Amino acid sequence: MRRVLAAFLAACGLAAPVGAQADIILDKVVIFSRHGVRPPTDQKALDPLSVDPWPTWPVPDGDLTPHGATAAILMGLHYRTLYAGPGFLEPGTCPAPGDLFAWADKAERTKATANAILSGIFPGCGLQAGFDPKAADALFHPVAAGVAPLDEEVAKAGVLEAMGGSLQAAKTRYAADFASLAQVLHGPDRETCAKEGLGKVCKLIDLPWGIDTDKSKGRDLSLKGPLQMASTVAEVIRLEYSGGLPEAQVGWGRVKNAGDVKTLLSLHKAQYDVTLRTPYIAKRNASQLLHQIAVALQQGTDLPGATEAGPPPSKLLLLVGHDTNIATMQATLGVSWTLSGYPENDTPPAGALIFERLRDTQTGDRYVRLVYTAQTMDQIRRLTPPSTGAMPERAVLALPGCAPAPVPETCRLSDFVQTVQSRIDPTALAPVSWR
Structure with a gap:
């Protein structure tokens, strides 16, 4: 018997709505996951920001840690619980042709997380995700790849507007958050302070603020100075905590629990809000991915996008990239989530944006449910297996512009595709290599 909506919702830990139809089945799933726990991507750049030594990690900068790999396996087990069942992905077997396609960015941490x-x-099938070996994958990095170059003046204007009109406005706005960070981060070091003419002792917030638009041909835009640095420090401390480092090494022993980490992450959220989530920058970065996902969701239907070039058709499409990809897709779609223990729209290690396609077996109508899911910080730290009462958090998202559909918490597939296409930038698209 095919899986019905009520059983599907029960597996997700949700109650079946009144009037749930027994002929609504799970038809296709697209999972876009962030990579798992990693060390800093550039430890040398972090060193001058603290007078205390940073902890050491068991793998090179930026690679997936063994702890992160185990946590990602547990997320895979969670997906198995949700999606492996009669009529969709058969339990107890390796995927049949057409069941699965998996693709990752070329970075070690993304490939290793996907696997x-x-x-x-x-389990036991020895599956590995494909990837594009080119220096800048046009799917995950369209700006850097030159597919969607930024107009630097437009991008800079958007950043300044998000900051409140000026760099000084941002410095004032986030002063209290920097004060909280200073309770944990003792620094910068003397050399960094002296180099900026601030004496032997200074505060991170007092280093020069700026916006870097000096990259070639509009292929990057980033903040320079305190907010960028503070965002990175906060993310690294989150990774220390989630990654299971000893308590004495998490924020130099000055971060005691997940609540303390959440407080520091306010600066990480702020940096993403004023850069990646500004409408112009978000759309230039996210259009390529969202277009390919929309094409994938139309495969096997009579909608126009079904004939476009996209990923190989499959029941389950797994994509693994970065939190930057999820942040720009979230902003472009106009959706929002808040999971317990995290700031609004946070993107934890191995958290995922999921597109679930449902089908009415009587009418043939298809619907899309949009979900964000992630383990809690303590579930990642403790490597808690998914089970009753300890499942990863799950938020069903409402896509603005989608009309109410007969199936609760969904859009009609045609409405979903139309809404997504209305939000992306067609000049930011290019062919994608899936081999």
């Missing part, structure tokens, strides 16, 4: 998730969904 870990696959081993959780399909």
